[in-house]
Amino acid sequence: MTGSESEEPLLRRAVCPGSFDPVTNGHLDIIARASRLYDVVHVAVMINQSKKGLFTVDERIDLLRQVTAEYGNVQVESFHGLLVDFCKERDIPAIVKGLRAVSDFDYELQMAQMNNGLSGVETLFVPTNPTYSFLSSSLVKEVAAWGGDVAHLVPPLVLEALAERLAKR
Numbered sequence: 001m002t003g004s005e006s007e008e009p010l011l012r013r014a015v016c017p018g019s020f021d022p023v024t025n026g027h028l029d030i031i032a033r034a035s036r037l038y039d040v041v042h043v044a045v046m047i048n049q050s051k052k053g054l055f056t057v058d059e060r061i062d063l064l065r066q067v068t069a070e071y072g073n074v075q076v077e078s079f080h081g082l083l084v085d086f087c088k089e090r091d092i093p094a095i096v097k098g099l100r101a102v103s104d105f106d107y108e109l110q111m112a113q114m115n116n117g118l119s120g121v122e123t124l125f126v127p128t129n130p131t132y133s134f135l136s137s138s139l140v141k142e143v144a145a146w147g148g149d150v151a152h153l154v155p156p157l158v159l160e161a162l163a164e165r166l167a168k169r
Contacts, residue, residue: 013092015087019045021053021054023154024158027137030098030126031068040074041073042074042077043074045060046080054162057078093122
């Protein structure tokens with residue numbers, strides 16, 4: 001074979017970025033939907049030195065790898081710095097972001113325009129499943145810390161890790 005016949009087909013790649021502290025069913029809904037649209041979905045766990053998370057970055061990566069293993073085309077890793085640099089290093093042309101409400105759109109549109117201006121990376125907005133429109137990691141942590149039932153908001157593995165972590169506090 002010569003020329004383009006011998007080349008591997010181009011893989012459609014996207015990234016789903018976030019802090020995932022902890023990963024929720026809302027996050028998984030967006031990741032699952034992206035995994036049906038793209039050949040490879042990178043889940044990028046943001047490292048923010050100024051924030052003390054409930055789970056370490058390594059713990060979040062481990063939880064995400066376990067709860068996304070069934071998709072088969074999801075790769076989980078951390079990143080520090082600009083998301084567009086993460087994308088450039090991995091030849092990722094698209095960012096997939098879930099939108100819960102109009103208030104999310106205002107902020108995410110600015111980020112999308114900045115990212116596109118910096119690197120040409122496109123952002124695709126996916127409306128959240130209405131079941132998860134109110135859901136955030138912060139709310140999950142707060143409700144769980146006060147003894148509320150969050151079993152319907154996170155995967156069982158995450159629920160177990162959350163209960164263990166909060167019991168130590």
